[in-house]
Amino acid sequence: MKYNVIVATHHKTGTVWMDGVFKMLAAELGVAYLDSRAQSEHPAPALRPPFILLNSDSDFRDRPQLLERGDVRILHLIRDPRDVVISAMHYHKKSNESWLHEPVPGYDDVTYQRRLKEQPTRHRQYVYEMEHSSAGTVHDMLGWRYGRPNCFEARYEDLRQDTHLACWRRISTFLGFDETEQAICDECFWRNSLFGGLSRLGNRHVRSGDVGQWKREFTVPLAYTFVARFPGALQALGYEPDHNWVLDLQHPPSRLERLADGGLRPLRELSRAFSFF
Template sequence: MSAARFLCVGTHHKTGTVWLRRTLHRIMERQGIPLMQINRAKRIADLPEHGPQIVVNWSSGYPPEVFALPEARFIHVIRDPRDVLLSGARYHEKAPLGNENFLKKQRPEWGGLNYKDYLKSLETPQEKLLFEMENKHASTLFEMLAWPYGHPSAVELRYEDLMEDHECRQFRSALERCAIQGLDIDGAVQAFWDSSLFGGLKKEGERPNRIVNHVTSGTGAEAQWRTKMPRSVARRYAARYGSALAALGYAEDDSWVDLCPEDEALAEAQEAVAAK
């Protein structure tokens, strides 16, 4: 293998993109390593001939030509799709239109409303989740499945594991495996911790609203579907995306559906919380 110079980091919508973006920008600022985004093969010509380079793609849709670069190493982050659904539906009701271009697009089948306003117009949590499931979530899940798993130059990480790893061992291990020349790994791990909800952003006053609103509960806790996904939605999800969950290693079968709360019980619990 050629010496590694290009640290390519790929995420997906609602899988830790804000966290990794802040991390990589801190690395750029502190270590002087340039950062660029590559969505098309023609951008390869802009890569430097010498020295390290950070290369991002926030849908993990790197062109095949990037994967073929002998100097490229990849870190790929996914998240339990069921939690992606919950986080996405919540975020898309509140996100500023400038944050995501797809939220602004008006469509006739939505009565001329844009994505955000149509989602907000739906009356029940179940309707909102089903709408999200068939729209933005579907494209995000397709992107996750399209990644070339098993690529010899790539390290696979899961958002929920990173959130539980307060010592940042997994992120450090990924960087060590990538072995990017010119990258200070200790400094990069510090940037990762500084950008985390359990580290540098732990104090509420230090967490910008856009970070708090970018996760379902404001904590990024794992397996939120166990307490927040109505069972009626879970059944639909399993029928539609059960094979995708299995392919990504998040569920062997559909038995997880029975772990989700019944719709009425969930509604009562949410009403009790709101009444406090």
């Protein structure tokens, strides 16, 4: 390895995926592998080169100097915030992660998961996710300092569709792996990818993993709610040039299930109650 490698992700942007890839890679290369959950238990001596470090929330406030080291190359991974909300909501409804089952102060000591599942409609569940956990993820993606010369800025969407490994090879080259190491990188990436050797079946972290899930899930009212909550996020992250995507949303009648507040009767019931359809 020419450089030490830092992999910086965010919740539901491919963290488990990258963990699998780089943990396998570290084992193949015989280098130290650390993740963000263990950082507090592994002070500076544990970071003696060569190392690969995964930070699952891209938070380096405790070690800002790491990102400035001349012997470090960084891979930073983001995802379309709309898909982050969708993926996170479904994951949080079923996950056994401990924080989801701990009483939340100020919310009658009800757990996050229970509060989420108590929302009466899927619309309200997505809104709840926007207002809580995913709000932090979007904020963190926006708050990352972009433009570092030692950082490769990548998108989940590009890697998820990278069946020919073109993007991945640009990344592994940038991270400083030589030709022999790149062959190992390719193998580790392929074996841990849904289009490669990783089966979605039996993987509790993977519900879909698809790109552009929001096109199927977002109703127009939900889209307006998203824009109100994160007014410039998609533009700042380069996913949309403006808000016209909201106007482009089209859903067949079977998907027009709820009005804006998510608490009214389905539209088909309203159509029977009123003769304006």
